[in-house]
Amino acid sequence: MTFAFPIDTVTYPLAPPAFVAGQPAASYQWVRVNTPLAAGERPRPLVSGALVAPSRPGFYRLAIARGAQRQLVDGVTLGVKVPFAQKIGAVLNGYRIGTYLAERLGGDHDRPDGFVEVAANDVDLPITKHLRLGDFLTHDSQQVWPRYAAVSPLLLDKLELVIAEVARVNGRDPNVDVRVDVHSGYRTPLHNRGVRWSAKDSRHQYGDAADVAIDANFDGRYTVTDAKLVALATEMVERAHPEMVGGIGLYTSRRYTTPYVHIDARGNAARWRS
Secondary structure, eight states: OEEEOTTOEEOOSSOOOOSBTTBOOSEEEEEETTSOGGGOOOOEEOBTTBEEOOSSOEEEEEEEEETTEEEEOSSOOEEEEEEGGGOBTTEETTEEOOOOHHHHHOTTOOOOSEEEEEOGGGTTOBSSSSOBGGGGSOOOSOOOSSEEEOOOHHHHHHHHHHHHHHHHHTTOOTTTSOOEEEEEOOOOHHHHTTSTTOOTTOGGGGTOEEEEEEOTTOSSSOOHHHHHHHHHHHHHHHHHOGGGOOEEEEEOSTTSSSOEEEEEOOSSOEEEEO
């Protein structure tokens, strides 16, 4: 999945293919996931491969067109985000998010640049090979839809590299063999205040942290051994990709039902265990 804001120029990972061999597409359109092809946005002329994101937030697939014919492009889904500035006080479109330190104190405090808008039927949408949108929703008691979450593409890439490293060490195929459970992805500041033992400025609030359990030794269970192997794999990923450096927290004490690892992409190294 790739992300953009409404009406932004999209850096699409794949060049739009020809509709018919030797005949480039005359136009393109964005079609919301889980909706018919005919319900797509108005087609736009395809000029030099430049694409403009849809005007409304949501998740879209790309279709190319020639005349009345349409064809969906296999591959990447586009997530169109809601800019942070559209949050009014502590609320975004009826969903209670709370306030960030940057809003209260200013200065150098972080804040997300925006939020993905998740409808009830988007929860199971794959966001990477092993993760789905629902993995990153806040585990609060709100029933309103759509809901909103901050999601960092850098974190998604880091998690997939960790999964791939775990599989590589075991000689497994990372596409089919790795069991992953995301305990916590994005947390709204409102929810984070009530999470026991959570840092007040937890990276979960910015969308660049996740607590994960991975069956790293492929024995069908999530154990302390798995957590240690995942932490080691994360260290290996950070050495190979310094731009992904961040926090690694090992949670293996008996107060946790399932051992897990906190992984984030904060930009500086942090290590702890609990």
